[in-house]
Amino acid sequence: xxxxGVALAALxxxxxxxxxxxxxxxSGWDDLLAPDLPKLQEQIAAKFSxxxxxxxxSGDHQFLAExxxxxxxxxxxxxxxxxxxxxxxxxxxxLRTRLRVLRAGFHILARPTGGAEVLAALDEEAIESCRILxxxxxxxxxx
Amino acid sequence: xxxxxxxxxxxxxxxxxxxxxxxxxxxRYRLCWSFAAYVLAVFVGxxxxxxxxxxxxxxxxxxxxxxxxxxxKVVVVSEIGLLTFARLQRAQRFLWRLLQGLxxxxxxxxxxxxxxxHGLAIPWGSLARGQASVLCLLAAVVMLAARYQxxxxxxxxxxxxxxxxxxxxxxxxxxxxRELGAPAYRIFLAMDPTAxxxxxxxxxxxxxxxxxxxxxxxxxxxxxxxxx
Numbered sequence: 001x002x003x004x005g006v007a008l009a010a011l012x013x014x015x016x017x018x019x020x021x022x023x024x025x026x027s028g029w030d031d032l033l034a035p036d037l038p039k040l041q042e043q044i045a046a047k048f049s050x051x052x053x054x055x056x057x058s059g060d061h062q063f064l065a066e067x068x069x070x071x072x073x074x075x076x077x078x079x080x081x082x083x084x085x086x087x088x089x090x091x092x093x094x095l096r097t098r099l100r101v102l103r104a105g106f107h108i109l110a111r112p113t114g115g116a117e118v119l120a121a122l123d124e125e126a127i128e129s130c131r132i133l134x135x136x137x138x139x140x141x142x143x
Numbered sequence: 144x145x146x147x148x149x150x151x152x153x154x155x156x157x158x159x160x161x162x163x164x165x166x167x168x169x170x171r172y173r174l175c176w177s178f179a180a181y182v183l184a185v186f187v188g189x190x191x192x193x194x195x196x197x198x199x200x201x202x203x204x205x206x207x208x209x210x211x212x213x214x215x216k217v218v219v220v221s222e223i224g225l226l227t228f229a230r231l232q233r234a235q236r237f238l239w240r241l242l243q244g245l246x247x248x249x250x251x252x253x254x255x256x257x258x259x260x261h262g263l264a265i266p267w268g269s270l271a272r273g274q275a276s277v278l279c280l281l282a283a284v285v286m287l288a289a290r291y292q293x294x295x296x297x298x299x300x301x302x303x304x305x306x307x308x309x310x311x312x313x314x315x316x317x318x319x320x321r322e323l324g325a326p327a328y329r330i331f332l333a334m335d336p337t338a339x340x341x342x343x344x345x346x347x348x349x350x351x352x353x354x355x356x357x358x359x360x361x362x363x364x365x366x367x368x369x370x371x
Contacts, residue, residue, distance in 0.1 A: 003271035007314035010278040029360035
């Protein structure tokens with residue numbers, strides 16, 4: 001009878017998870033993987049390719065050497081920002097928030113100019129907000 | 144072989160044939176190879192029992208084929224889980240470790256002492272634990288997919304719902320048989336083929352129907368389903 005009980009519990013969990021998933025209907029992945037995403041990816045790829053060609057033609061070795069670390073820093077900033085924002089969201093909506101922030105980040109990256117500055121500003125603002133929140137939390141606890 | 148049992152066996156055989164035809168003609172085997180192998184194995188096993196009952200309608204053969212089907216179900220659930228998370232490497236690695244852990248737990252559960260089986264030649268307790276373990280694996284895959292908000296492919300969903308309902312009925316029927324002994328065999332013979340025929344009906348519908356239009360997310364998360 002224990003086996004039947006385990007089977008009933010597993011059946012309830014499996015069907016319950018499917019039903020819960022159907023109730024939500026909309027997946028966070030649909031936000032990120034929307035039809036405009038392939039176009040965005042193409043824009044980002046074209047932008048990066050243009051930067052590489054410019055670096056090659058200019059013969060500026062320092063620019064060439066900084067190109068890849070610069071891009072990595074850009075993406076790292078996007079990830080930090082996305083994690084900070086998602087951290088503040090309630091657990092059930094965390095994944096959806098992360099995907100929405102990433103999608104917005106891709107839009108910024110695809111811009112012809114200014115992507116790096118916007119992400120850097122967002123990154124600094126998010127860190128500053130966290131610092132203020134931590135200070136406020138400490139202040140509340142102190143009282 | 145009992146004539147009514149033979150008739151039910153033939154009916155299930157026809158359903159299995161229609162299901163296999165759907166899997167082949169609709170090319171569903173590309174979506175889950177192990178499920179096609181499972182259906183084929185069940186079809187061959189049942190036909191052997193039906194055609195040569197003296198050789199194959201025995202407790203030893205029945206136990207052997209049920210163990211084989213049990214392992215095939217584990218492979219089906221694992222394949223569906225790994226395909227669902229094909230584009231999410233970290234989640235896929237986590238699922239793989241989870242499945243390994245659950246299979247190990249299922250094997251350990253087989254070592255737990257079982258109650259006496261009223262002198263029956265088939266290890267009912269072991270079979271019931273095996274089916275319940277497979278159902279736990281299935282629940283783990285579905286719950287992880289819900290956790291990551293990853294859609295299940297409609298075909299996989301049909302296969303899993305069919306397995307979940309059938310495994311529950313099958314495990315319960317085995318539990319009843321184990322508790323009551325030989326007098327409950329008639330209940331088992333009524334419950335098991337009826338549930339299996341209903342499951343076959345669901346799987347036939349799943350394999351023959353036209354898939355709904357996939358969302359952009361499903362196209363990217365399930366490249367194995369939509370690449371030509």
